[in-house]
Every structure is written in C-alpha cells, then in structure tokens.
Amino acid sequence: DAMVIQNPRYQVTQFGKPVTLSCSQTLNHNVMYWYQQKSSQAPKLLFHYYDKDFNNEADTPDNFQSRRPNTSFCFLDIRSPGLGDAAMYLCATSRTAARGAMNTEAFFGQGTRLTVV
Amino acid sequence: ELKVEQNPLFLSMQEGKNYTIYCNYSTTSDRLYWYRQDPGKSLESLFVLLSNGAVKQEGRLMASLDTKARLSTLHITAAVHDLSATYFCAAGRGAQKLVFGQGTRLTINP
Incomplete structure (x- = not known):
C-alpha cells in the first residue's frame, strides 16, 4: 500500500501558468520534503516542513512556494513555470522525535513528472 | 556545508561479476x-x-559505513541484469536535511 502518494503522476502545464502538485501521506510523519530532480541529476531539496514550520533552502527560487494545511498533506505551488522547471518533483516524509534529533528513514512518493510547454 | 560524492558515476559490468x-x-x-x-x-x-561499522545486506547488495573515513560502500555480488539502475547515496546531518550524491548509473550486461 502506497504510504506517500503524489498527484498527479504526470502534469503538463503551459509556460507561465500556475500549477500545484500535491502530496499526501498515511505515515503520520512530522517532516515533509519537496525535492526537484532534473534529468540525470541528483534530487535537490527545495524546502521542507518540520510540523508546521516551513524551511526554505537558500537557493530555492521565489517561484516555488509550499503549503501544508495539515499533517497529511503538502502542496508545491509553482507560480509561473518556466521551461527550466520541467523536472520530476519528489515528495518525501520522515519522523523526527525532536528538533535536532536523528531522523528515521525518509520515504519517497512516486513523483510527479512536470512538463512545461 | 555537507557535500556527498559518489564514484564511479557510470558503471558497466557483466553479469556474475562483483563491484563496489x-x-x-x-x-x-x-x-x-x-x-x-x-x-x-x-x-x-x-x-x-x-x-560506525554498520553493515547491512539484502540479496546481492551489501552496504557498509565507516564514519571515521566518512565513507560508505555499496557492494554488488554476482551481479544480475535486474540490478541495472541508478544508485544514490544520501547523507544527513541535523534534524531534517538529506544531501544526495550525484548517482551511479549501473548497467549490467548479460
């Protein structure tokens, strides 16, 4: 049974048209991550939530935003997608007992492949 | 800043061989x-x-960790075609961040 679910699996959007990717989890993990993976590259962390606390990576463009309305759901909003934003977007979750404590294993969803036309 | 490097980045090997x-x-x-x-x-x-010293094995794959050398290895024993894939290692420090290596694209030829 899938524990981290991303929707949709494939998304085609027009240049400049806002798009939202979703991630849900049944693990009750308190940490959720969004990674961007371009072709033949390693996943790159965009941001993560520790509970409701949002943590942005310094080099994540302002074009990328995120929302976490509750423990189970997290959204990635791309305000004005450009051709360079075409990639696989991976959501992951993990559990941390306390801030600064060691994480458990990170579980990844199946990813959303974004195409910008 | 935590950085992670893998090598090799590309690996082509024959079935039945071992590699790391x-x-x-x-x-x-x-x-x-x-x-x-x-x-x-x-x-x-x-x-x-x-x-440090952790070793885990699953089928033909075995991973180990040497924290003093800051080195982990993934050993493949008697490779089979089904193991062809890209393998990533990722290291973490602090509460939440995982930093990935570049990945190793493994191709196993019959």
Whole structure:
C-alpha cells in the first residue's frame, strides 16, 4: 500500500501558468520534503516542513512556494513555470522525535513528472 | 556545508561479476542512506546506516559505513541484469536535511 502518494503522476502545464502538485501521506510523519530532480541529476531539496514550520533552502527560487494545511498533506505551488522547471518533483516524509534529533528513514512518493510547454 | 560524492558515476559490468560503489561525504553525518532509482521512477529505499561499522545486506547488495573515513560502500555480488539502475547515496546531518550524491548509473550486461 502506497504510504506517500503524489498527484498527479504526470502534469503538463503551459509556460507561465500556475500549477500545484500535491502530496499526501498515511505515515503520520512530522517532516515533509519537496525535492526537484532534473534529468540525470541528483534530487535537490527545495524546502521542507518540520510540523508546521516551513524551511526554505537558500537557493530555492521565489517561484516555488509550499503549503501544508495539515499533517497529511503538502502542496508545491509553482507560480509561473518556466521551461527550466520541467523536472520530476519528489515528495518525501520522515519522523523526527525532536528538533535536532536523528531522523528515521525518509520515504519517497512516486513523483510527479512536470512538463512545461 | 555537507557535500556527498559518489564514484564511479557510470558503471558497466557483466553479469556474475562483483563491484563496489563508493560514497564519500565531507562533514560529520549522523545517517547514510542508499536508494535505487529506475528510469522515470521514484527512489526506492535500500539501506539506512546509522552507526560506525554498520553493515547491512539484502540479496546481492551489501552496504557498509565507516564514519571515521566518512565513507560508505555499496557492494554488488554476482551481479544480475535486474540490478541495472541508478544508485544514490544520501547523507544527513541535523534534524531534517538529506544531501544526495550525484548517482551511479549501473548497467549490467548479460
């Protein structure tokens, strides 16, 4: 049974048209991550939530935003997608007992492949 | 800043042979992960290594961690075609961040 679910699996959007990717989890993990993976590259962390606390990576463009309305759901909003934003977007979750404590294993969803036309 | 480097980045090998993928990381890390990724797919967790000297094995794959050398290895024994994939290591420090290596694209030929 899938524990981290991303929707949709494939998304085609027009240049400049806002798009939202979703991630849900049944693990009750308190940490959720969004990674961007371009072709033949390693996943790159965009941001993560520790509970409701949002943590942005310094080099994540302002074009990328995120929302976490509750423990189970997290959204990635791309305000004005450009051709360079075409990639696989991976959501992951993990559990941390306390801030600064060691994480458990990170579980990844199946990813959303974004195409910008 | 934590950096993770893998080598080799590309590996082509014959079925039945043994080989090792290396993962070096630059600063203290409290955990090391190995993932497998098939083309167009997400990341599948293989191993989580949490302490110095940790060794884990699953089938033809064995992973180890040397925190003093800041080195993890993924050893493939008697490779089979089904193991063809890209393998990533990732190291973590602090509460939440995972930093990935560049990945090793493994091709196993009959």
